[in-house]
Amino acid sequence: xxxxxxxxxxxxxxxxxxxxxxxxxxxxxxxxxxxxxxxxxxxxxxxxxxxxxxxxxxxxxxxxxxxxxxxxxxxxxxxxxxxxxxxxxxxxxxxxxxxxxxxxxxxxxxxxxxxxxxxxxxxxxxxxxxxxxxxxxxxxxxxxxxxxxxxxxxxxxxxxxxxxxxxxxxxxxxxxxxxxxxxxxxxxxxxxxxxxxxxxxxxxxxxxxxxxxxxxxxxxxxxxxxxxxxxxxxxxxxxxxxxxxxxxxxxxxxxxxxxxxxxxxxxxxxxxxxxxx
Amino acid sequence: xxxxxxxxxxxxxxxxxxxxxxxxxxxxxxxxxxxxxxxxxxxxxxxxxxxxxxxxxxxxxxxxxxxxxxxxxxxxxxxxxxxxxxxxxxxxxxxxxxxxxxxxxxxxxxxxxxxxxxxxxxxxxxxxxxxxxxxxxxxxxxxxxxxxxxxxxxxxxxxxxxxxxxxxxxxxxxxxxxxxxxxxxxxxxxxxxxxxxxxxxxxxxxxxxxxxxxxxxxxxxxxxxxxxxxxxxxxxxxxxxxxxxxxxxxxxxxxxxxxxxxxxxxxxxxxxxxxxxxxxxxxxxxxxxxxxxxxxxxxxxxxxxxxxxxxxxxxxxxxxxxxxxxxxxxxxxxxxxxxxxxxxxxxxxxxxxxxxxx
Ligand SMILES: Nc1ncnc2c1ncn2[C@@H]1O[C@H](COP(=O)(O)OP(=O)(O)OP(=O)(O)O)[C@@H](O)[C@H]1O
Ligand SMILES: [Mg+2]
Numbered sequence: 209x210x211x212x213x214x215x216x217x218x219x220x221x222x223x224x225x226x227x228x229x230x231x232x233x234x235x236x237x238x239x240x241x242x243x244x245x246x247x248x249x250x251x252x253x254x255x256x257x258x259x260x261x262x263x264x265x266x267x268x269x270x271x272x273x274x275x276x277x278x279x280x281x282x283x284x285x286x287x288x289x290x291x292x293x294x295x296x297x298x299x300x301x302x303x304x305x306x307x308x309x310x311x312x313x314x315x316x317x318x319x320x321x322x323x324x325x326x327x328x329x330x331x332x333x334x335x336x337x338x339x340x341x342x343x344x345x346x347x348x349x350x351x352x353x354x355x356x357x358x359x360x361x362x363x364x365x366x367x368x369x370x371x372x373x374x375x376x377x378x379x380x381x382x383x384x385x386x387x388x389x390x391x392x393x394x395x396x397x398x399x400x401x402x403x404x405x406x407x408x409x410x411x412x413x414x415x416x417x418x419x420x421x422x423x424x425x426x427x428x429x430x431x432x433x434x435x436x437x438x439x440x441x442x443x444x445x446x447x448x449x450x451x452x453x454x455x456x457x458x459x460x461x462x463x464x465x466x467x468x469x470x471x472x473x474x475x476x477x478x479x480x481x482x483x484x485x
Numbered sequence: 486x487x488x489x490x491x492x493x494x495x496x497x498x499x500x501x502x503x504x505x506x507x508x509x510x511x512x513x514x515x516x517x518x519x520x521x522x523x524x525x526x527x528x529x530x531x532x533x534x535x536x537x538x539x540x541x542x543x544x545x546x547x548x549x550x551x552x553x554x555x556x557x558x559x560x561x562x563x564x565x566x567x568x569x570x571x572x573x574x575x576x577x578x579x580x581x582x583x584x585x586x587x588x589x590x591x592x593x594x595x596x597x598x599x600x601x602x603x604x605x606x607x608x609x610x611x612x613x614x615x616x617x618x619x620x621x622x623x624x625x626x627x628x629x630x631x632x633x634x635x636x637x638x639x640x641x642x643x644x645x646x647x648x649x650x651x652x653x654x655x656x657x658x659x660x661x662x663x664x665x666x667x668x669x670x671x672x673x674x675x676x677x678x679x680x681x682x683x684x685x686x687x688x689x690x691x692x693x694x695x696x697x698x699x700x701x702x703x704x705x706x707x708x709x710x711x712x713x714x715x716x717x718x719x720x721x722x723x724x725x726x727x728x729x730x731x732x733x734x735x736x737x738x739x740x741x742x743x744x745x746x747x748x749x750x751x752x753x754x755x756x757x758x759x760x761x762x763x764x765x766x767x768x769x770x771x772x773x774x775x776x777x778x779x780x781x782x783x784x785x786x787x788x789x790x791x792x793x794x795x796x797x798x799x800x801x802x803x804x805x806x807x808x809x810x811x812x813x814x815x816x817x818x819x820x821x822x823x824x825x826x827x828x829x830x831x832x833x834x835x836x837x838x839x840x841x842x843x
Contacts, residue, residue: 229570234603241600245586245593252588252629319584323645326548328573329601 230330238329242337250341259307260345264353267296271420272360279421286361293357294374294446295419298439300349301382302414306406308342309389310399332478339386346382350375365452374449377462381442384466387473394480419443438465501526501653501684502547506556509542509708516542517553518708524653524701529675529685531699531716533692535802539708540688541581544655547686548578560653577651581658581688583638584645587631591622591641594630595648602649616644619674621667636663643671647678654678656687660694672697692795704805712805719805727794728766728774733787735762741786750776768793 230238250256271292276285312335315321324334354362354371364371389406396402416433417423423434434440438461445458502524509517516539524530534540545551547558549569558565563572578584585594592613599609617626620640630638643659656675660668675685675698689695695702696716703713712719732738738758745756745766753773756766768774774793781788 237603238601241597244600245589245597248593249586249588318587319580319582320586321584322550322580323578323584323598324601325550326573326576326578327598327601328570 230328230333235330235333238333239337239340242324242334243340246338246341247344257345257348260304260349261352263303264296264300264349265356267299268293268353268356268360271296275420289357289360289362290365290451291447292420293353293362294450295417295443296353297350297374297378297446298381298417298442299414299419300353301346301378301442302385302410302439304342304346304349305382305385305389306403306410308338308386309393309402309406312338312390312393313396313399313402316394331482332474335390335477335481338390339383342386343379343383346379347375350378364450366450370449374446377445377449377459378442381438381462381466384469384473387470387477391473391477391480394477413437413439417443418447438462441465499526500524500559501561502530502686503559504543504547504556505558507543507546507553507558508555509539509546509551509553515539515708517546517556519556520705520708520710522703522710522713524684524686526684527679527682528700529679529687529698531695531702532686532688532705533690533695533702533802534688534705537707538705540705541657542708543705544578544580544657544686544688548576548655549573575652577646577649577654579639579643579646579654579656579659581661583630583642585630585638585641588629590627590629591617591633591637591644592626594641595644598645598648604648612648616647620644620670636667639663640667640671643674647674650678650681651683653684653686656685658688658690661690668694696795704802706802726768726774728768728777729790729792729794730764730766730778730781730788731790732762732764733789737786738762738764741781744781744784744786745777748780750780753777765794 268289272285272289276288276292279291280287315338321334325331389402392405393399393402396405416430417437417440418434419439423431423440426434441458441461445455445462447453448455448458500523502522504520504522507517507520508515518539520539520543522530532540532543542551546553546565547560549565549572552566560572561575563569563575565572585591586597589597595613595616596609599612600606604612614623614626617623620643622637622640622644625633625637630641633641639659639662643656646654646656654675659675660671663671672694675687679685679698685698687694687698699716701713701715702719704711704719730741732741741764742756742758745753745764750773752769753766753776756764758764766777768777778788778791
């Protein structure tokens with residue numbers, strides 16, 4: 209069949225299977241080209257990096273100096289740094305993934321998506337490229353966060369490989385969350401609506417977690433909630449990996465959550481992308 | 486495996502686009518209401534029609550952006566619903582609204598598309614530069630597309646749709662908003678692609694564009710094809726050209742009109758003069774034109790200026806839709822939506838309509 213199409217233009221037959229499927233290598237190239245697009249967009253609009261550059265700075269300062277004293281006692285903010293920075297790592301991932309939802313929604317108001325959707329590329333590649341670049345943004349945010357943490361006196365109770373594991377785990381979880389927000393972004397009509405719904409989900413998840421305070425200080429029902437809150441799991445895992453302590457349970461919980469979320473929402477998001485007109 | 490691309494039609498060509506009974510409704514709006522058309526390989530089909538006729542919807546269905554409610558459409562033998570992936574390999578689209586990435590420069594836009602079409606990096610750059618040059622965008626190549634003027638964006642969009650040498654190209658009002666020079670450039674590029682064997686489906690509001698580019702025309706209104714055929718046929722049906730004559734003395738205009746009516750030239754009728762003293766005569770052939778001018782010269786009329794005027798889209802359109810608008814119910818009755826035949830079948834009974842089939 210590809211031979212027949214080739215005769216139509218006289219152009220050489222493109223590397224396509226008989227069903228027009230996109231090969232893995234071609235797919236990687238497409239993702240590369242689309243990721244390049246996303247990076248060039250950032251270059252053109254550097255302000256879009258403000259969240260990544262400033263959020264970690266402001267959050268660490270705010271939480272350490274505003275809550276640090278209250279939680280760990282006046283003058284003992286350093287103890288709180290060790291506690292809150294791994295938690296903030298989890299939160300950072302969540303906030304950046306949320307931005308992906310609004311970004312995708314915005315992107316879809318533009319005509320360039322129509323062009324992508326008439327091209328012989330896998331529909332998922334547009335989304336995967338976006339996720340890759342956003343994970344890159346997360347890496348920068350986490351780097352700045354850790355820099356701030358160290359500047360405020362954070363200690364690593366374990367070692368560098370464990371720290372790296374904590375970072376990878378945060379990225380992994382953050383990437384899985386992006387599929388949820390992409391799905392939201394593709395479903396809702398406007399970027400504002402996406403933002404609204406995302407905030408509604410986000411606030412209870414963030415504050416009803418072990419990110420900022422120990423769940424043992426919370427009422428029983430809330431403490432139970434935090435146990436199943438994946439953000440708690442991630443904060444606990446990061447804390448254990450960075451400060452030391454029992455790692456296995458929370459790490460596996462996070463991996464299970466990430467895989468579960470991705471398996472359920474990624475196909476839905478791609479299907480949604482396909483249908484959207 | 487029998488491939489539609491090699492299916493022979495009567496006159497030995499092959500059908501690149503084959504549409505049968507295509508229907509797309511948006512709620513109560515019948516954007517496409519049973520459209521049939523064929524575009525022969527290597528030809529340009531011009532699709533004309535008023536705003537909201539369904540032109541863009543047709544193009545979007547044929548480029549897999551919109552799924553039809555009923556009917557079939559095949560492009561280069563590939564079914565829009567069953568084989569969208571293969572179909573996307575052979576098409577290029579310039580939509581009515583620019584589909585370039587605003588934040589990327591012109592060159593980066595084209596490079597990205599080249600890469601997405603599996604061109605090697607070097608070839609993608611070369612192709613991008615080549616097309617930028619052809620569409621006079623070289624100077625603006627490095628600026629982000631959001632700083633482009635409307636016409637520049639349009640050209641970039643056209644360039645983008647041509648990168649992969651598509652076998653079938655859809656152009657949805659490609660030259661709307663372009664200045665005459667760049668309009669000519671676009672026409673040249675389209676003609677070049679057709680010379681290379683591409684098939685083009687072009688929607689337009691400009692009769693001149695249809696005339697320059699299209700081998701055949703289809704007029705669509707309210708989701709239905711109401712007329713179609715070769716450009717010349719269609720124009721002949723609509724009344725051909727108009728001969729405009731400005732007498733040396735404008736006061737001579739009424740006398741000129743009277744003389745033309747009196748002369749009883751074969752098939753010449755309906756001459757009239759406007760307030761400014763410009764005489765217009767509907768003309769169906771070169772012979773009639775020669776006869777009218779010869780007769781006026783013979784009778785000693787002074788002629789200051791003479792030109793022929795082609796029917797505008799308005800004129801063509803009004804002529805073809807005239808009686809349809811006055812009797813919409815007839816058109817409805819004449820058409821069986823379930824029929825697998827041509828949409829124009831419903832109009833075949835009236836002599837104003839031209840059969841669309843090839
Ligand atoms: N996404 C949509 N939702 C609802 N109605 C739509 C949609 N797209 C098109 N329509 C309707 O379908 C009809 C055909 O629209 P279409 O865009 O195909 O017309 P067109 O011939 O391209 O017009 P124009 O010359 O103005 O570009 C119109 O009545 C339009 O309002
Ligand atoms: Mg349109």
